[in-house]
Amino acid sequence: xxxxxxxxxxxxxxxxxxxxxxxxxxxxxxxxxxxxxxxxxxxxxxxxxxxxxxxxxxxxxxxxxxxxxxxxxxxxxxxxxxxxxxxxxxxxxxxxxxxxxxxxxxxxxxxxxxxxxxxxxxxxxxxxxxxxxxxx
Numbered sequence: 335x336x337x338x339x340x341x342x343x344x345x346x347x348x349x350x351x352x353x354x355x356x357x358x359x360x361x362x363x364x365x366x367x368x369x370x371x372x373x374x375x376x377x378x379x380x381x382x383x384x385x386x387x388x389x390x391x392x393x394x395x396x397x398x399x400x401x402x403x404x405x406x407x408x409x410x411x412x413x414x415x416x417x418x419x420x421x422x423x424x425x426x427x428x429x430x431x432x433x434x435x436x437x438x439x440x441x442x443x444x445x446x447x448x449x450x451x452x453x454x455x456x457x458x459x460x461x462x463x464x465x466x467x468x469x470x
Contacts, residue, residue, distance in 0.1 A: 338383030341423045345443040349382045349394055350374045353442040357421070359455040365404060368396040371410035373422060373440060382442030385422070389413075389437075414437075419452045420445030 341347050348356075357370050374390055378384045389409045399405045416422045421424075423443045428436030445451055449462050456462050 338378075338381050341424050341441060341443050344446045345420050345423055346446065347382055347423075347443050348444055349380060350442060353377075353382060353421070353444065356448070356454075357445055359457070359459070360419075360421070361453040361455065361461075365397065365408050365417055366412040368404070369409055370416055370421065372396050373413075373416070374442060376402070377440075377442050379452045382438075383425075385440040385442070386426075386428075386437040388428075413440075420448070421452065431468075 337345075354371070357367075357374065360367070360370070362370070369392055371384050372395055374382075376385045376387045378387070380434060389406045391407045393404045393406050394415075396409060411451050413422070417424060417440075421439045424440050425437050426439035428438045448454070454462055
C-alpha cells in the first residue's frame with residue numbers, strides 16, 4: 335500500500351480507533367453518525383486512509399431496509415457535513431478522474447479547532463458550551 339498523503343494544515347490524520355473515540359462524542363443525526371462509523375470501518379487500520387466504499391454502498395449499509403436503503407442524497411449530505419467539520423478529508427475526488435462511478439477517497443482526521451467547529455460532548459460526556467448549535 336502506498337503512503338497516503340498528509341492532510342492540510344490544522345487537520346490531524348488519525349487511525350480509526352482514535353477517530354472513533356472522538357466520533358462517539360459528536361452530536362449529530364442518526365444518518366450522519368451511521369455514515370461516519372461506516373467510514374471508520376472502511377479505513378486502513380494504521381493510517382485511517384483509503385476510505386472509498388462509494389455512496390451507493392454506504393447507502394445500503396447505513397440504514398433503512400433492503401427494499402428502501404438510506405438515500406444517496408442522505409449519504410452525500412452526511413459526507414459533506416463530516417468533511418465540513420474536518421473529521422474526514424477527501425484526498426481524491428473520484429469524479430475528477432474522468433469516469434463516472436469512481437469513488438472519492440477519504441482519510442480520517444481531527445481538526446485542531448474541533449470544539450469551535452463540531453457540536454460534541456467533552457471527554458467527560460458533558461455538552462461543550464460553545465458548540466455551534468446551528469450545525470445540529
